[in-house]
Amino acid sequence: MKLMWFHLMPYTRLPEDFRERHNSVWVDLDRRLFDPAFAHQLYNEFMDELEYAAALGFDAICVNEHHSNGYGLMPSPNLIAAALARRTSEAAICVLGNSLALYNPPTRVAEEMAMIDCISGGRLIAGFPVGTPMDTCYAYGQNPSQLRARYLEAHDLVLEAWTRSETFAFNGRFNQQRYVNIWPQPLQRPHPPIWIPGGGSVETWQWCAARDYVYCYLSYFGYKAGRETMMGFWREMERLGKDRNPYRAGFLQFVGVAESREEAMRLYKEPAEYFYGRCLHVDPRYANPPGYNSEATQRAKITSQVSLAAQRSATMTGGATWDEILAKGFVIIGSPDEVAEQLRTVATDLNVGHLMLLLQFGNMSRDLAGYNSRLFAERVLPQLRGLFDDAWQDRWWPTPLPKAARAVPQPVDAREAAE
Template identity: 40%
Template sequence: MFLMRFTERAYVNYTEEDVRNSPNEAVRLTFSNSNFDPQEGHYLYNMYLDEYQYSEEVGFDGLMLNEHHNTPTCLGATMNLEAAILARTTTKPKIVLLGNPLPIFDNPLRLAEELAEIDMISGGRLVSGFVRGTGVESLATNTNPLYNRERFEEAHDLVLKTWTTPGPFRWEGKHYQFRVVNPFQVPLQKPHPPIWIPGTGSPETLVWCAEHNYPYIFLETDPQGTEDMKSIYAETAREHGYEPGPENFGYLVRIHVQDTDEKAYDVGKGYMVGNIGVGRIPLPRDYASPVGYGSRSDDPRFLRLREQIRSDPFRVGGLDSAHYDEILDSRRWIIGSPDTVVSQLREVLSYMRPGILAVWTNDGSISHQDTMRCLELMGEEVLPRLREIGEELELTDPFQKMAQQQSGS
C-alpha cells in the first residue's frame, strides 16, 4: 500500500465577519485579497514546506499537493512551484500532484515543460495528476465552464503526446492549436510519469479513467457510494480487457494522531475551519458549479450509472456542513491516539481496499506544533502498522503491481 501525506495548506487569519462582508458572502473567488497578509504568508509557506520535508523523514511514500485559486482555504495557487522546491529538498518520496486543473490552461505545452523539469529535478519521482478543477477555477481564469470536460480531455491528450512523441509536430484541435509542438525538455520517466486522477466520482470521469487504466483517488467520498463508483470503474475496465485491483484505487481521508484520544479530539476540531473556511459559510452554488460546468451528457449509459451511485448520508452540504461528532462517528475522519487510529483505519481499509491511501494530516487552525507531533506519531506507530495491514489485506499499490509485472510474478 502506498502512503502519501497531504494538507490543503490553509490560511485562517481572517474572521467570519470578513466572509459575511465579502461579495455574496463567499470565501472563494470574491473574498478580497485585502484580507491576506503576505508576512503571514511568508511564515505559512515555509512552515508547510518544512512539514512536507519532515514527512519524508517519518517515512511517507509520497508528498501530495493540490491547487486552488482565489481562496484562503488552499495556499497552493501554484502547486508546481511547491513541487519543484520539494523535488530539490527531498530525496525519496514521490511528488504526487493531484492535480493540475487542465481546463484552465490556455497553453498546455508550458505545463508539459514544467512537469518535465520537476520529474528531472526529482530524479523521476513525479506522479502527475490532472483534474477538471472546481467551478471557482473556471470563473477565476475566465474559462468557459461549458467546455470544461472537452478542454480537460484535449489538454490531457496534448500533454501526453508532447511527452511521448518526438517533435516538432503540429496540433490542430477544437480548443488548442499549435503550429509547432517541440518542447526541448521531456520527462525522465518513460514513456511518461504515472498519471493518477482524483475526484468525487462523476461517472464520466470514472469511465474515462478506467479506459486509460489510470488509478482513481476518491476524495473523502461516502463508503457505500464509493463501492458503487468502484463498480462503475470495474465494469469499464473489464470491457477494456483487464481486472482492476487495489492498485487502481486510492482514498483520501483526514487522519490526525495525538498521544491521547482526548487531545486528538480537541486538536482535530481545527479541520472545521480549513477546507470550508472560517465561519463555515456555504459557498454560493453557482460558484461551485456555474452554468455549463456539470455534465450535459444525455447518454443513457451515464444516466444509468449516475442512478447506480447511492446518495451520501451527508447529502445536504456534505462534510462541510456536518457536525464534528457526526463526521467522526461515520469514520469519514479518523482522529485519536495511535491505537484508536489504527483500529479505525483497519475497518476503513478492509471495506474500501485502496492501494493508495492519502493521509490528510492537518488543516485549518491545527497548529504547527500539533502537526509535527501528529507526523512524529504517524512515523513511529501508525505507518509501520498500516504497512502490515496493507500486506495482510493484499492492498497492492501501482508501483508494487508494476514490479510484479516486470518480474513476471
C-alpha cells in the first residue's frame, strides 16, 4: 500500500460570500481576489507542507495542474516538483498533470519531466491527464473536438522522445517536428512510471490496460461516489484479462485526523466547508464544451465530476453542508484508529493500492495541515502500510538511483576550490 500526500494548493482567501457574489472559481474567477504578496506566503507555506510530508515518511508527494483556478494554484506543477526535488530525498514526486495537449510542442513536457527525473535521482511519477474542460478548452483555448486526438498524439511523441536512441523526426497529424532529441533524458529506464488521472470513460480504462499504466480516479466526492467508477474499472480489467493488482489504480481521498472524532469535527468543518462551498463553485457554462466527451461516453451517460460540481453549483444556493460532507464520505474524519479502519475499507473495497490523501484542503492553515499530516504519518500510516504487499507487487513505482549514488544538495564553499 502506498500512501501519498497530495496538495491542490487552494487560494485560501476567497471571501465568505464568494458563492453569492462571484460567478465561478474557475475560468473567469475575479482577478481582483488575487493578492500576489499573499500568494508569496501561500506558495511557500504549501511547499513547506509538501516537504514536511516527505520528511514524515509519506511514500510520495503529489502535485497537479490547473489553470485560471481558485482552488489550484499550480498552472505549472513542474516548477513546484523541481523545487521539491531539491528539498526532499526519499519520497516519490508524483506530478499528476501535465495535460499533454496544451503544450506546443509536447516535447517540452518530455524535457521538463526528464529534468525533474534527473534532479530527483529518478523519483518522478509522470501523470498525463487530458485535463478538464475548464483548464484545456476555456482557460487554454484548446479545441474540444481535437483535444483527445492531440492528447494521444502528444503522448506518443513524449514516449518516443523518452525512449528512442537517436534523433528522430515526428510526423504527426497535429505535431510535426523534424528533429526530436531531448537533452536531458529521464533517469528511469525505459521511462518514469506513467499514471493517468481520468474520469470514468471506458476508453481511458482500455488505454491504461493496453499500455500498462496506472489509472487514477481523483474524486472530490469520496469513496462512496467513487465506488461505482472503480467497480467499472475493475470489471473492465477483468474483461480484458488483466489481474486485480491494486497497484493498477490510484484514488484520492480527503482526510482529517484528530485525537477523537469530536475533535476532528471541530477542526475540519471549516476547511471542508470552504472547499465544498467556495472551491467547487464552478459555473456550469464551462463544464461541457461540445466534443469534449466522446460519443461513446455520451452513450454510456458518464458524467464527469467537474460537470457534477457545476450542476450542483447551478442548482444549489449553498455548497454541500457539513452533514452531507460527512454522510457521503467526501471527507473521512476521526481518531487515528477510526480513520485507519475507514481507509482500510476504502482501499480493500475499491481495490486501490495507491491512496492519495488530501490532508490540507480548503483554507486549512499550515499548522492544522501539519498536525493532520503528523498524526496521520505517526498513527494511521503504520496501520495501513503493509496492506496488499503480501500478494501484490507495485510495478508502477519509481526506481530511483541507489542512495549512495544520489547527490546531496550542499552549499558551495568558494574557498575550497582554490586550496
